[in-house]
Amino acid sequence: MPVPSSPLRCLIVDDDPLSVQIVANCIANTPFLTAVGTYDNALAAAELLRTQSVDLLFLDVEMPLMSGLDLLSTLQNPPLVILITSSKEYAVAAFEYDVVDYLVKPVSYARFLKAAQKALELFEDAAEPAPLTPAATSVDPDFTFVKVDTKLVKVLFNDVCYVEALGDYVHIVMPHSKLIVYSTMKAVEEKFPGATFVRAHRSFIVNLKRVQAIEDNTITIENKQIPIGQTYLREVLQRLNKF
Structure with a gap:
């Protein structure tokens, strides 16, 4: 390094x-x-x-x-x-x-x-400076592809509930399935549209459209309790209020 x-x-x-x-x-x-x-x-x-x-x-x-x-x-x-x-x-x-x-x-x-x-x-x-918004880049506003084992899998952004970091992998979680991808959270942030997704914790990125409730510094999505890190709390609250 x-x-x-x-x-x-x-x-x-x-x-x-x-x-x-x-x-x-x-x-x-x-x-x-x-x-x-x-x-x-x-x-x-x-x-x-x-x-x-x-x-x-x-x-x-x-x-x-x-x-x-x-x-x-x-x-x-x-x-x-x-x-x-x-x-x-x-x-x-x-x-x-x-x-x-x-x-x-x-x-x-x-x-x-x-x-x-x-x-x-x-x-x-x-x-590092924040990545450009999707409108100013070549990122498709509706989907992206991620590598799962040896194949590329299409991911529709609207289907994603949250992304969780686990060691050297991330879990892209949807209502009835999840994808395990060898990736960093930084790479996910660059691929996923900033208008819809926000970093809530060092280990979590959430889809604002999927947030069901927020209480005691915790976000609820699909009955999953996701902690909000202290350094991300203000940004999350501001984004939710504007969403």
Whole structure:
């Protein structure tokens, strides 16, 4: 993976000195990352994040006074976040808070690098200009083709309920079927018309025409509860109000 012109500025928030040292060493050995500081409590980190910006936050979940998840709930525009946990039970919470990934202690460099590369891809996606609207491109306004195994399958945009990212694949979900496609969410966003589809979460793109209800930062489509990531909430609400 090419190194960006400026490394992602990383902040470590963890009350475990050994874990801090391990993550700091991992950052030091990753060319596209640079550490800008460490905190052993979420309260002090919250104060810094209100006045300064960082690109990537390595955040411990279990800390005294304020947990990592409590800290996330106080941030209006959080940076990219990788949770550091002592238990896999926080995987669901990580998903709900729209974090990039979660690392279980003790952190190995291989697992760290996988999460860091994911963060870099998301950072670069966000930094790129938005794709042109379908009217200004050659994208057909009614359908596209996606590769499923060895064949190209026609997808009618109106039939799609939502798209979900799962590892290196995306699931294009329709009322009575789904397609599993080797693709990135960025590629889906470029193919699907922006007038109808909106990114609601790092792992979900939804068809605004298919939204049945929205409540408690959750979208309902075909009885599927889809979380709205904090960084996408304003855009989703604005798009729904105008739709």
